[in-house]
Amino acid sequence: MTSDGTRPNTAPSLYPELDEGALAGVVQALRTGDTSTLGPARAAEVAETRQVATFLDGVRVPAGEGVELDAALWLHNGDGPHPLIVMPSPWAKQGWLVYTIQAMRFARRGYHVLAYTARGFGESGGEVEVAGEKDIADGIAALDHLVSRAGGPEAVGRIGFLGDSYGSGISQLVAAEERRVDAVVALSTWGDLGEAFYENNTRHVAAVKTLLNAASTARLSERTQRAFDDVLANENVEETLVWAAERSPYHRVDKLNSRAVPVFFAQAWHETLFPGNQTLKTFNALSGPKRLLWSIGDHSGPEMTGILGLPNRVWEEAHSWFDQHLLETDGDEARAAAFDSESGARDQVVSEVMWGRALESRPTWHAATGTPERFYLTGPPEDGKDGGLLDKPTNGWHTTFTTGTDTPATVADQILLTGYAELAGLPKVYRTGRIDRAAAGVWTSAPLPSRHQLRGVPRLRVTLAPSEPDATFVAYLFDVDALGFARIITHAPYTVLGATPHTPAGADIALQVTGYDVRAGHRLMLVLDSVDPFYGDANTNPGTLTITSPDEEPSYLELPLS
Known part of the structure; x- marks a missing residue:
């Protein structure tokens, strides 16, 4: 099902650095044993896998209503039972192929593995339902098929589900509904799909367009296409939120908690498809064993080198998580404790800090979060355009800017690709002097006397008065050096609907979670503007937005500082 204007003629990938040909070559070598086209390390890996496991591709998993799912199997040959x-x-046309190298590695460690292509993609039948009830049923059917091929229930051990991106949401939902699932790994995932599509009443249009583009060769159900079209057209919002809630692990977290299912998350700080706060909300709602890795980059970027077969921290942790929760310890407490020690599983949160890349391990999210410190917004001086960020409120001022004009303050240059540049140590540089102060409000701190370590969710409290009933702005927090060059720390959009024009009203905004070190001598800069290509805005242009700071409710930026 397609709609005019929403499906492209090309098929951009959520995995821009994926070498599909190289993975296909590994599959061919697994199938035939001929490793002559592979490099020495990969050839040795394939040969070792073939010694300990039987590989089968072209597997068809019956999923009901005549639908079959394309799959591949790695069945360990040693004495069982095996997990x-x-x-x-x-969410990719390559389907299960993406998992080829990691599935081999799991198989060599003693696991039976089944990787399958989600319905509507690639060689699988059916239509894309975006982790709907049919996708949950498909996951259970795939599990049944693997149990059968492994010798039946008495011949198998504990059970895990692992997914990257789309597969991660499906994995969580299957675990919530299927009592046989003992552990989950969810990489670049979502917890609340509604919040990922509509953040603070603001539509994530770039994310939805990217998902549609990446699925241009897939077969979307009519309901799926309508949901995406509605987001882009700003129609049927409440109906779409109900649709999204049914597909959100956060809304089934009680079922995961009832069995204390261990869940491992890995997420990028600058995730543009499924922003971090909604995943963090799900993580914090879980009461069983859990672990959360934060990394530099964007969607699926931090785990990409592992998909390509290179050393990768995220995948190494995923293997340790399943070893800890799925491999049998036969009551050996010393062996179980070794898993804890080797994987760092006693700490729930590990963060790769921007931009020094240091890893910080903390026992809980609370322990990982800094102490809130307020920076109060002030009006500009008589001879300046920018307001300040001070330790005490200065009220009675107002800053007004026009809506409808974009500025150099943006989330990123390109969805996904800017994140890959960050991974390579090349974060986007912003020229703050080029931000038009007529189209943006800007507040800057004095040079910081010491390094400021931001750990957690920054919050912005402002009083605003739009000239129209509906208005959108985006808040950006920058780290600015002495020359005025900046890097983005975090951001969040906000839309007010049905306001009384020119009447002040308060707004409390959670910016996206961050782990960032600001050097001594640098400044913090808060920018508010009304247009960003990543979001759909509600502004009626031309219009204005006025920011004020009443005595009774001063405007401030609250930063979690360690």
């Missing part, structure tokens, strides 16, 4: 891993595919 099982089911891997639903990402």
Whole structure:
């Protein structure tokens, strides 16, 4: 099902650095044993896998109503029982192929593995339902198929589901509904799909367009296409939120908690498809064993080198998580404790800090979060355009800017690709002097006397008065050096609907979670403007937005500082 204007003629990938040909070559070598086209390390890996496991591709998993799912199997040859891993595919035409190298590695460690292509993609039948009830049923059918091929229930051990991106949401939802699932790994995932599509009443249009583009060769159900079209057209919002809630692990977290299912998350700080706060909300709602890795980059970027077969921290942790929760310890407390020690599993949160890349490990999210410190917004001086960020409120001022004009303050140059540049140590540089102060409000701190370590969710409290009933702005927090060059720390959009024009009203905004070190001598800069290509705005242009700071409710930026 397609709609005019929403499906492209090309098929951009959520995995821009994926070498599909190289993975296909590994599959061919697994199938035939001919490793002559592979490099020495990969050839040795394939040969070792073939010694300990039987590989089968072209597997068809019956999923009901005549639908079959394309799959591949790695069945360990040693004496069992063996634990099982089911891997639903990402939102990609390559389907299960993405998991080829990691599935081999799980198989060599003693697991039976089934990786399958989600319905509507690639060689699988059916239509894309975006982790709907049919996708949950497909995951259970894939598990049943793996149990059968592994010798039946008495011949298998504990069971895990692992997914990257799309497959991660499906994995969580299957675990919530299927009592046989003992552990989950969810990479670049979502917890609340509604919040990922509509953040603070603001539509994530770039994310939805990217998902549509990446699925241009897939078969979307009519309901799926309508949901995406509605987001882009700003129609049927409440109906879409209900649709999204049914597909959100956060809304089934009680079922995961009832069995204390261990869940491992890995997320990028600058995730543009499924922003971090909604995943963090799900993580914090879980009461069973859990672990959360934060990394530099954007969607699926931090785990990409592992998909390509290179050393990768995220995948190494995923293996340790399943070893800890799926491999049998036969009551050996010393062996179980070794898993804890080797994987750092006693700490729930590990953060890769921007931009020094240091890793910080903390026992809980609360322990990982800094102490809130307020920076109060002030009006500009008589001879200046920018307001300040001070330790005490200065009220009675106002700053007004026009809506409808974009400025150099943006989330990123390109969805996904800017994140890959960050991974390579090349974060986007912003020229703050080029931000038009007529189209943006800007507040800057004095040079910081010491390094400021931001750990957690910054919050912005402002009083605003739009000239129209509906208005959108985006808040950006920058780290600015002495020359005025900046890097983005975090941001968040905000839309007010049905306001009384020119009447002040308060807004409390959670910016996206961050782990960032600002050097001594640098400044913090808060920018508010009304247009960003990543978001759909509600502004009626031309219009204005006025920011004020009443005595009774001063405007401030609250930063979690360690």
